[in-house]
Amino acid sequence: MAKVAIVGGGIVGISCALALQAEGHQVTVLEPNTVGEGASWASCGCIAVGEVVPLSQPGMMMKVPGWLLDSEAPLSLRPSSALKLLPWFARFTANARPSKMRAIAADLARLTFSATADFKAQLGDIGHPEMLVERPIIKLFDDDTDKATMGAAFDLARELGCTIDEISGHEAHELDPAIAPDFKHAALLRDWSFVTDPKRLVEALHQTFLTRGGIVKRAGAAGFDREGRQVRSVKLTDGAELSVDQVVLAAGARSKGLARDLGVPIRLEGVAGYSTALSDPGVELKHTIFYPKGGFGVTPYDGALAVAGTIEFASLDAEPNWNRADVLVRRAHRVLPGLKTEAAERRIGYRPFTPDTRPIIGRSDRLDNVHFATGHGQLGLTLAATTARLVADDMAGRRRHIDIQAFSPDRFS
Template identity: 70%
Template sequence: MKRVVIAGGGVAGISCALALQADGHSVTVLEPGPAGEGASWASCGCIAVGEIVPLSQPGLLMKVPGWLLDPEAPLSLRPASVPGLLPWLARFTANARPSRMRAIAADLARLTFAATADVRAQLADAGAPELLVERPVIKLFDGERDKATMGAAFGLARELGCTIDEISGREAQEMEPAIAAGFKYAAVLRDWSFVADPKRLVETLLQVFAQRGGTVLPLACAGFERDGARVTAVRAADGRRLAADEVVIAAGSQSRGLARQLGIRLQLEGLMGYSTGLQDAGVELKHTVFYPAGGFGITPYERELAVAGTVEFAGLAAAPDWRRADVLVNRARRVLPGLQAGTRRRRMGRRPFTPDTRPIIGRTSKLANVSFATGHGQLGLTLAATTGRLVADAIAGRRPDQDIGAFSPDRF
């Protein structure tokens, strides 16, 4: 049995904690924020199997200059953040080359194709299988030009094994009568599913972990103690020292700063995403519905309808621009004309993105006992259970069922 300390108790951190606990280790999780209110809380809650084509795809990059001039666009950049972001943006743009896009997509496919089975097994073990809603999602397109933007991405995803059915807008409306008339095209992503409530999911996993003897401390990780190439202890924000045989950094957008303390350089930025939960929305949905031209999706959670999306580049200390959440709700009426938005709960989450869209999973060669579970971008909820399993395998010395070299923290 090893003493494992995990920095970060979001969906990735708690998934690692449960997998390591199942291996018989004594696990402590440091999480300063409210349970379940991290990046996954401000998301569409999807298990996005096949969301494998990087964000740097050329069709989207061509739209970026216009978007950056529009503070209400699906992607925006605060001027004050530009100097610090330039190196990351340069590497991000370099990954738009077809050869790099294909390699990234193939690597992500290996992970996402395992996601549904891993989430299903995790929730069954936690006694909450109902949290996984196994229904496909729908993407809507206004017309030919709109659809063509996603054409290359759909083609590559299909080539790598995804099931995507292209249908008419009218057929989409037959699947979901609340959808507006006027959409010419739609796509049904058969491999996807969604969760009934991301916050309840994380809360449930934390509760199970604690019931099985795990420790969760409501504190941030403040630093580390080292002996040569090993970390011997983690320092919590209140000054206490936690002896550690193994350390896992799963702190989302804060992971880069923690890694820097250990002499490890990660290319990681925390990009803001927004969500609004609508109670008494006045419409019913059975599927998650995405409107790519508007940069958002709408998911029917068990207690509310969630409208989530957009990407905003801003510093870690920047306050949320709640106008972006409100804009999403207003634009959602293009998809759901009957939408009512009286009672709103707005959220913001910082999604940890790498410039190559690949997450950061596994051990670093620079320290003997440090592993990473971060950098998932928009795939944190999708890949959390899979990441937990892979990190546990690495710490146990087991041969993983797939090559994770492409996700190494040392690639930077």
């Protein structure tokens, strides 16, 4: 039995904690913030199987320059962060080549195609299978031009094994009558599903972990004590020190600084996503709806509709730009004309994005007992259970069910 520290108690960290606890390890989770209010809290809550085409796809790259100058665009950049992000954006742009995109998509497909089975196994283990709604999501398009922006991405996703049915906007309205009837095109992504509430999910995972004897410390990691290739202890933000045999770095957007302290330079930036939970929406929705042109999705959680999206590059310590959440809610009336927005709770979460859209999973050649589980971008909820399985297999010395070489933390060196 090893003493394992999980740095980060979000959806990925707590999933790793449960998987390693099941192996018989003594596991301590370090989480300084409110449980369940991380990146997944401000998301659409989807298990996005087949969301494999990287952000650097050509259609998006052509729009980025204009978007960056528009504070209400689906992707924006705070001017104060521009200089710091230049190296990240240089690598991001380099991944827009078709050969790079195809390789990234194939790597992500290997992970996401395991996601539903791994996630269902996790929910079954904690006794909450009802938290997953296995229902396709709907993407909506105003006209032919709007639909064409997703054409190459859909073609590549289908080539890799995704099931996408193209339907008319009227058929989408018939599936979910709250949807405006005047969209010309729509698509059903049949491999996807969504959760009933991401915050309650993370809370349930934590409660199961605690019930089984796990420890959660309300502190973060402030540094590490090393002896050669081994981390011997984690220094905590409350001044304490935790001796360890193994470490899992799952600190999301704050993983970059901690990795630097460990001598492993990773390329990762925290990207703000915004969400608004509408507890009295005035409409009923059965499916998660995405409106790519507006840069948002709408998910029917238990007790609320969540309008979530946007990508904003900003310092992790910057004040939230709540106008970005408000813009999404205003745009949501295009999709749901009967939407009521008076009872609203705004949320923000920072997603850890790598320039190649691949997560960071596995060990660095520089360290023997540190396992990386970060950089999942918009796929943290999707890949949490799969990442946990990979980390547990690696720590046990078992053969992994997925080749993770493409996700190595050393690929940025």
